[in-house]
Amino acid sequence: MSIVKAKNLTFEYIRRDEEGNVESINKAIDDLNIEIEEGQFVAVLGHNGSGKSTFAKHLNVLVSPTEGSVWVDGMNTLEHENTLQIRQRAGMVFQNPDNQMICTVVDEEVGFGPENIGVPENEIWERVEKSLKSVGMYEYRNANPTKLSGGQKQRIAIAGIVAMKPKCIILDEPTAMLDPNGRKEVLKVLHELNEQEKVTIILITHYMEEVIEADKVFVIHEGKLQMQGTPREIFSQVERLKEYRLDVPQVTELAYELRKEGLDIRPGILYSNELISELKRIKEERNVDNSR
Amino acid sequence: MIRDITIGQYYQAESKIHSLDPRVKLLGTLVFIISLFLGMNIWIYLVATIALIAVIKLSKVPFKFIIRGLKAIVVLILISAMFNLFLTPGTVILKVWKITITDRGLQTAVYMVIRLIYLIMGSSLMTLTTTPNNLTDGLEKGLGFLRVIKVPVHEIAMMMSIALRFIPILIDETDKIMKAQQARGADFETGNIIKRAKSMVPILVPLFISAFRRADDLAMAMEARCYHGSNGRTKMKPLRYKSADYKAYIAMAVYLGICITLNIVL
Secondary structure (H helix, E strand, O other), rough: OEEEEEEEEEEEEEOOOOOOOOOEEEEEEEEEEEEEEOOEEEEEEEEOOOOOOHHHHHHHHOOOOOOOEEEEEEEEEHHHHHHHHHHHEEEEOOOHHHHHHHHHHHHHHHHHHHHOOOOHHHHHHHHHHHHHOOOOOOOOOOHHHHHOOOOHHHHHHHHHHHHOOOEEEEEEEEOOOOOOHHHHHHHHHHHHHHHOOOOEEEEEOOHHHHHHOEEEEEEEEOEEEEEEHHHHHHHOOHHHHHHOOOOOOHHHHHHHHHHOOOOOOOOOOOOOHHHHHHHHHHHHHHHHHOOO | OOOHHHOOOOOOOOOOOOOOHHHHHHHHHHHHHHHHOOOHHHHHHHHHHHHHHHHHHOOOOOHHHHHHHHHHHHHHHHHHHHHHHHHHHOOOEEEEOOOOEEEEHHHHHHHHHHHHHHHHHHHHHHHOOHHHHHHHHHHHHHOOHHHOOOHHHHHHHHHHHHHHHHHHHHHHHHHHHHHHHHHOOOOOOOOOOHHHHHHHHHHHHHHHHHHHHHHHHHHHHHHOOOOOOOOOOOHHHHOOOOOHHHHHHHHHHHHOOOOOOOEEEH
């Protein structure tokens, strides 16, 4: 069953001047159709301004579609009474870790979500403990979140969502403001949650390295879904990605350049050891040719 | 300079005062302030001093830390002392040119200074020993009765706690903006007060813009986490009175009783 489904989704940002007349209409999402399976680790790729963040906001009912509809766990986001249920089942983590912390102590911060959905006191404590442990931040439960590193703050933010027991977590460029170490920490936590708790992860990003391990990749460009498939399928089409102003992982890029220069390397290389074995194969083949 | 303001700051320590219920501390501060305004009686001030010193000792907050909070209001204290000193009628004890100092003036000035200092010390002691969240929780619960007359107590408390949480972030931001502008030749240090105040304007504009942006982000993050006001909201750390809190209430009642008796008797 699909946890997220968008049908003919269109969203327009309308700019108005001071009198309220329409100045310009910017189509952030243009007739988007997408379906995400439950339990998967999904990455959504797109250049700045491609509409990927706007899409994410639809999944959390932070904006409503101009046209078309979105269903989260079978609930239509247009129906007002579903809003809280949807937000509880599809939690959202944002880019700036400082601007999403509400409380001054880590455990209160994690407990904020459960408090809002009316979880009884004892259960909040259980949930806070469990979710802090699941992101490896339990020993910081009494710390002040502003004193932590960026990666730690994002892990707290993720714990705050996990404590609401969602079926799906949407992350809108969660690593954009982190250093490489923080990025690794967050990614590791996300993969663990996906594997152990079977939470669907929807990761919106433009870091290609984060995409390699995903089950499925969606590429959005100018508000439209342009490509979907496994990371290998996506990254074997380097030229098309460049058209959408997206990079590919460094190894893939190198393999692509080598192939352009005439080496017989197969497309869709994602890891450095894959490239090494391909190069070894070519070298052996040449040795065979030379010895003849 | 900005960092000197200790009002609204929290000092982390494990003490009896820290672990008191915030409602007790709020009422305690109120009782202390009332006792200061009971009358100009040296005995009341003596009792107040003893009480203040005892509470400071119990709270384990370094004395220096509390004094530092006074720096910010030195000017205010001086001005009010001056007004009282020179403008109170009474028997003249000193006269230089047109300025006269009377005995009553001197007395009220001294009392006024002590009163103001104690006021700030007492209230900053409360904020130093109570986390902002605890404080707003206390206000929310303590003023909960106002909900009957449709005062949005929960919303006000939430706004206060968020404001307090963003103080350090905004101070950092101000610092950054100032440094960025100093790097491009802005001058905040020379000139008279008016010139310096004018040079602050270019700081305020970017600060406001970033504050609004943060507010927008935070509002969205709160909504995303199902925040929808106090309806159907549970508490992770609800306030409950412990035996120490009742003892503190008794101590407060005794203190106020002593002060009132002193005021009547003497």
